[in-house]
Every structure is written in C-alpha cells, then in structure tokens.
Amino acid sequence: MKFRLDYLDSIRGVAALLVVLHHTFEWFIKHFEINYPILVNLFETFNLGRFGVLIFFLTSGFLIPWSLKRNTPHPLKNFVIKRFFRLYPAYWFSIIPAVIIGTGVGMNIISTDQVLLNFTMIHKFLGVESVIESYWTLHVELIFYFLCVILFSLNLLQNNAYLIMLTIVFSLCAVAVAALGYYYHIRIPVLMPQGLAIMFYGSLLCNYFIKKQSELLKPLVILTVLYLILLSVADKFYYVDSWLKWFFTHLAAFFMFFLLITKVKLNNRIAVYLGRISYSLYLLHTLVINVVFKMFGNFAETELGFYIVMISVLAGSILVADLSYRFIEKPGVRLAGKLTQKYRDDNVSSIKS
Numbered sequence: 001m002k003f004r005l006d007y008l009d010s011i012r013g014v015a016a017l018l019v020v021l022h023h024t025f026e027w028f029i030k031h032f033e034i035n036y037p038i039l040v041n042l043f044e045t046f047n048l049g050r051f052g053v054l055i056f057f058l059t060s061g062f063l064i065p066w067s068l069k070r071n072t073p074h075p076l077k078n079f080v081i082k083r084f085f086r087l088y089p090a091y092w093f094s095i096i097p098a099v100i101i102g103t104g105v106g107m108n109i110i111s112t113d114q115v116l117l118n119f120t121m122i123h124k125f126l127g128v129e130s131v132i133e134s135y136w137t138l139h140v141e142l143i144f145y146f147l148c149v150i151l152f153s154l155n156l157l158q159n160n161a162y163l164i165m166l167t168i169v170f171s172l173c174a175v176a177v178a179a180l181g182y183y184y185h186i187r188i189p190v191l192m193p194q195g196l197a198i199m200f201y202g203s204l205l206c207n208y209f210i211k212k213q214s215e216l217l218k219p220l221v222i223l224t225v226l227y228l229i230l231l232s233v234a235d236k237f238y239y240v241d242s243w244l245k246w247f248f249t250h251l252a253a254f255f256m257f258f259l260l261i262t263k264v265k266l267n268n269r270i271a272v273y274l275g276r277i278s279y280s281l282y283l284l285h286t287l288v289i290n291v292v293f294k295m296f297g298n299f300a301e302t303e304l305g306f307y308i309v310m311i312s313v314l315a316g317s318i319l320v321a322d323l324s325y326r327f328i329e330k331p332g333v334r335l336a337g338k339l340t341q342k343y344r345d346d347n348v349s350s351i352k353s
Contacts, residue, residue, distance in 0.1 A: 006275070010266040011059050011257070013274025016281040017314075018052030019134070023106055023286060024313050027293055032301040047249045053137055054253035055260075056282075057195050060141060061202025062261070066210070068152045076149060078340040083145055085336035086279075090328045091138070092119060094283040098131045106133045106286040132286050140195035147196070160216060163204050164223055170197035171230040178237035190238045194231070194250075201227060202257075209261055280324035285317040292316060 025039045025048070033040055042048070068079050095118055098107055108129050109115065117123040118131045124139045147166075151157040173193035180186045204223070208216040231250055235243040260266065266275075274281070292312045299305030 005063075006272050007265040007267045008059065008063060008261070009275035009278075010271035011055060011260050011275065012278035013271055013276075013281075014256075014260070014266070015052040015055040015059065016278040016285075017274065018055070019049050019282060020285040020289075020314065020317055022047070022049030022052065023134075023289055024310065026106075027289060028300060028306070028309075031297070035301045036306075045245055045248075046252070047245065050246065050249050051253050051256070054198060054250060055257055056137065057140065057198045058202040058205070058253065058257045060144065061199030062206045062210075064145065064199075065148055065152075065157050065203045066206055068148060068157060074340075076152065079149065079152075081339050082333075082336045085332040085339075086329070087138070087141075088121065089332040090280050090283055090324055091121060091135075093324060093328045094280075094287070095119060095131055097284075097287050101287055101290055107131065107290065108133065132283070134282060134286055136189075136191075137195070137282075140192055140199075143192070144196055144199045158207070160204060160207060160213070160219070163200050163207075164219060167197050167200045167204070167223060167227060168230075170194070170200065171227055171234070173197075174234040175230055175237065178234040182237040182240070190234055194234065197227065205257075205261070274318075277318070277321040277325040280329060281317055281321035284320045284324060285313070288316040288320055289313055 025036075025043070028036050029039050029043060067082075068075055072078060095115065099109060099115055101107065102109060109131055110129065114123075114128050115131060117126060117128045118135070120126075121135075121138055121142065124130060124136065130136060148157060151159075151162065156162045170193045174190050174197065177188045177193060178190050180188060181190075201223070204216060204220060207213045208220055228251070232243075232247050235247045235250070239246050266272075292309055293300065296305060296309050296312060300309050
C-alpha cells in the first residue's frame with residue numbers, strides 16, 4: 001500500500017512543477033515577449049498550468065474517496081480533521097508573505113477585509129478575490145471533499161453507478177455554464193464543474209486500477225468517450241476560437257495521468273520528495289517568482305538571465321516548500337494524527353466499558 005501511495009503522491013510533484021514552470025514562463029512572456037518566441041508559441045497552443053492542475057484534480061479524485069474507510073472508528077470526523085490540518089496551516093502560512101510582498105504576478109491584494117476573508121478558504125464563494133490567484137483550485141477541492149462526505153454518509157461513495165452519474169452530470173453542467181456565457185454573456189467559470197467531473201472520473205479510475213474492479217472496463221470506455229465529447233462542446237462554447245488549445249491540454253492531462261498510474265510509476269526518491277512538498281510548492285511558488293524577478297528581472301531578457309531566473313525560481317520554490325513542509329505541514333499532520341488517535345482510543349474505551 002505504501003509503495004502505491006508513494007508513486008501516486010509523486011504525481012502531485014510533477015503537477016506542481018508544471019504549474020511553477022507555467023507561471024515562470026508567463027512572467028517572461030509578459031515582460032519580454034519578443035525575446036521568447038518559443039514560449040509564446042507554446043502558450044498559444046498549450047496551457048502548461050492547466051495541464052498541471054488537471055493532473056492535480058485527477059490525483060485528488062483518485063486518492064480522496066479511497067481515504068474514506070468505513071472500517072475505522074469515526075471515519076467522517078477523522079477525514080475532516082486530517083483534511084483540515086493538511087490544508088489550512090500551510091495555506092494560512094502562504095497568505096502572510098503574500099501580504100508582505102504586496103503585488104506581483106499572480107497576486108491580488110486589495111484590502112484588509114479581503115486578506116482576512118482569504119483565511120477562511122471559502123472567500124471566493126463570498127465574492128472576494130484570492131490573495132494569490134492559484135488558490136482557485138482549493139475551492140474546487142473543498143467542494144469535492146464536501147460531496148465525498150455526503151456520498152459517504154449515504155453509503156454511495158463506492159457506488160460506481162453514482163460516480164458515473166456525477167461525472168456525466170458535472171460534464172453537462174460545464175456545457176450549460178459555457179452555453180450561458182456564449183449565448184447570454186453570463187460569465188461563470190467553467191472549471192468548477194469540469195474540475196468536479198474530472199475528480200469523480202479519477203475515483204472511477206482508482207476503482208478500476210487499484211481496487212481491480214474489472215467490470216468497470218466497458219462503462220469506463222463509454223464514459224471516457226462521452227466525457228470527451230461533452231468536454232469538447234463545453235470548451236467550444238466557452239473558449240470559442242481557442243477551444244482546441246484547452247481541449248488538447250485536457251486530453252494531454254488524461255494521457256499523462258494514465259501513463260503515470262500504469263506504465264511510468266515514479267517511485268524514485270526525487271519524485272517522491274517532490275510529491276511530499278507539492279502542496280507547499282503549489283501555494284508558495286508565486287511568491288518566490290515575484291521575489292526572484294524583482295532581484296534578477298532586469299537580466300531576464302538575456303539567455304544567461306533566463307537560466308539564472310529559472311534556476312533561482314526552481315531552487316527557491318523547492319527550498320521554501322521544503323521549509324513549509326517540515327515546519328508547517330508535518331506538525332499539522334502529526335497533530336491531526338494525535339486527534340484522530342484520541343477518537344480511536346475513546347471508541348475502544350467505550351466498547352470495553
């Protein structure tokens with residue numbers, strides 16, 4: 001089991017690095033577009049950041065429902081406690097340096113109220129902008145967790161028929177949202193329903209590849225075809241002329257994820273390490289990018305400057321993420337373990353008495 005979790009967690013490391021590269025390249029293009037035609041062409045045909053985020057979503061869908069088990073005492077309490085201490089401490093920590101740095105690429109600080117509401121992680125649902133733009137994916141994750149808790153409570157989380165239905169429903173929602181934008185100019189983010197659809201699809205992949213539910217093969221093939229058709233329709237409505245760019249980015253994420261859970265299982269130490277620090281890497285890399293470009297931005301238009309910036313961003317992001325993981329994430333996870341252990345001990349005591 002641990003072996004499997006290692007290679008699955010390492011996928012998050014790959015996804016986080018892709019997002020870091022995307023935002024770094026984005027800065028180069030924004031300020032020195034004429035110097036980097038290759039990056040410009042890449043951005044016009046493919047979105048590296050979305051590619052990484054979709055791999056994140058597939059991985060969450062693959063792992064999160066698997067972590068909710070009925071053969072443990074207080075499974076829902078344990079799940080909520082573990083998710084809270086896994087997400088919030090590092091997230092809170094990332095807000096503090098963002099406020100200190102102030103403004104920059106991928107950052108948007110407007111007021112004290114905005115910053116305070118960001119600490120809830122549900123600020124977007126209250127109509128408040130994120131301090132760091134990358135936070136938007138956390139809102140999709142939170143909704144997915146909430147839906148997993150509901151399905152688990154109803155004993156439906158492992159019901160493949162419901163998972164298939166939810167994948168289709170959210171794919172149809174994406175089409176409806178995109179159509180509203182196209183015909184009535186009502187701009188609603190299509191990535192919320194698309195993200196939820198891909199997560200529930202990831203849950204089905206887990207049931208097939210990890211739990212070895214071979215009867216899922218035919219339904220999965222049919223669902224994949226239907227999903228891709230609905231995805232193409234939603235992207236056509238939402239992105240209009242550039243829809244192929246986003247559709248092929250989505251398709252590439254599917255292919256890469258399939259590859260990483262079947263043929264290319266990343267169990268080496270570097271990949272596993274990046275997987276461990278991936279959450280902090282995702283949260284903090286934007287801050288590092290802004291600091292690095294403030295220091296070396298004037299040299300970024302040269303070839304040497306490009307390499308200095310890239311090495312500085314990658315090394316700095318990994319270093320900061322490592323410190324956050326060691327001193328913020330791990331203590332939070334340990335505290336969650338102690339709290340859930342208390343529930344287990346209390347349960348055993350009540351049974352004995």
